[in-house]
Amino acid sequence: MITQQQILRLNSAGRPTGWINYQDAVRLYCNDQVSYECGTSSLLIRGGHNRITNKQSKVLLNSIVATRNVGKFDYSSFTPTLNNETLFKRDNHHCMYCGQEFTKKELSRDHIIPLSHGGRDVWTNVVTACRRCNNAKGGKPPEDADMLLIAIPFIPSRVEYILLKGRKILADQMEFLMSHIPKSSPIFERYKIS
Secondary structure, eight states, X not given: XXXXXXXXXXXXXXXXXXXXXXXXXXXXXXXXXXXXXXXXXXXXXXXXXXXXXXXXXXXXXESEEEESSOOOOOSSSOOOOOOHHHHHHHTTTBXXXXXXXXXXXXEEEEESSOGGGTOOSSGGGXXXXXXXXXXXXXXXXXXXXXXXXXXXXXXXXXXXXXXXXXXXXXXXXXXXXXXXXXXXXXXXXXXXXX
16 A cells, blocks of 8 residues: 555665655655665655646655755664564564564563663663563563573664664565665574575
8 A cells, every 4th residue: 555655765875764654755856855766666656637737747756765865873873762563573573582473462571680670671671572471580580580581682773773663664675774784683583584
């Protein structure tokens, strides 16, 4: 469906900055803010009819666009906002204790070092846990609950976060984003990408 398709926005240097909807992309095209396009997918947007010529306006949007007026981002010191939806995507909807895959409704945020023991609500101290494992662990650290983590939590980089925030990522967008993520990233292991 056209209203759900996201466009990957880049800065003029070709670094991903985030997702925009098709309305924002049309605005960028019409205001001559698109420097260049990278994607292979396109989306044809039809507008209204000219009163005099009766011709319909059309804009062909590329799936990846670089824009002129996007400020510089510091990619090294970025810490994304922690929320359950992105956390669950980071962990690929798998419980980090039992390893099973679950739906969003069946998952919860677990603090490895519980808040009651001085743990903090930060990316490196939280993992996705199924409700059963989270209840079994209770307010104890994993070693006290005799439970082991199957993967180490990590803070997503700016590009990893953009990838995790994407809803319906097209193949060319995925390829572009993955080319900007180091091969050492835990994302490759979590998603079994080679």
